[in-house]
Amino acid sequence: MAKEPTGGGEERLRDADRSQSTILAAARDEFAEYGLAGARVDRIAERAGLNKRLIYYYFADKEQLFQAVLEQAYSDIRAEEATLHLAELDPATAVRRLVEFTWDYFIAHPEFLTLLNSANLHKARHLVDPDRARQLNSPLIESLATVLERGRRDGIFRGGVDPVQLYVSIAGLAYFYLSNSHTLSAVFGRDLLAAKARSERLSHMTDVILGYLFLHD
Incomplete structure (x- = not known):
């Protein structure tokens, strides 16, 4: 499992919000292009520029x-x-x-x-x-x-x-x-x-x- 963002409380929350917003934007484009069945978490991670494990940290x-x-x-x-x-x-x-x-x-x-x-x-x-x-x-x-x-x-x-x-x-x-x-x-x-x-x-x-x-x- 990916580690939570480190740092102070407010900074950690801002980092988490940014990460989730980035993931959602990348996932939106992936689902829009390939549909739910054709979408791949690997490609979402690549679009977002984030580790796939971080996606699974926020979304089951x-x-x-x-x-x-x-x-x-x-x-x-x-x-x-x-x-x-x-x-x-x-x-x-x-x-x-x-x-x-x-x-x-x-x-x-x-x-x-x-x-x-x-x-x-x-x-x-x-x-x-x-x-x-x-x-x-x-x-x-x-x-x-x-x-x-x-x-x-x-x-x-x-x-x-x-x-x-x-x-x-x-x-x-x-x-x-x-x-x-x-x-x-x-x-x-x-x-x-x-x-x-x-x-x-x-x-x-x-x-x-x-x-x-x-x-x-």
Whole structure:
């Protein structure tokens, strides 16, 4: 077993945090490239520039490491979403901002999509703590629920919209397009990742979501 970092208490904690952050970043890239089944701890150690024994000091096995990477990925996107302050915006702007953010985040973090693919392949068994999973997602859903209710009271949004269903629709519109962009581009004979196509997709997604929410005469 690897030895714990030496030094004073605070320094030891900082070293441990740095080591774990380095391991998680390397593991994220490894899992994103090879999936859970194809990932190798040897390569993760090489990517991190650390001794493999140190990885096993912090994480019992590859499964636990994948779980930590997955939870970190969810924590990262939720932290970014929190900076949107959706509940402070007018309802239409808040929904538009969330659609734009989700699209841009998925494009900027393709590893997030591939990690989700791998997690779903294994039936989400690595999200073993349902309370922890809810904690990672509930702030966003609560903010979205507030936005939807305010929009209903203002007379611009329809009532009875489930914030979970709405978020799944927003994420799904972006996720399917980006996850399947290569096959879709080949089938339709269009480069769906070209700048113009991405801009058109975002406009389409926004129109679909807001078109569903807005009350019409």
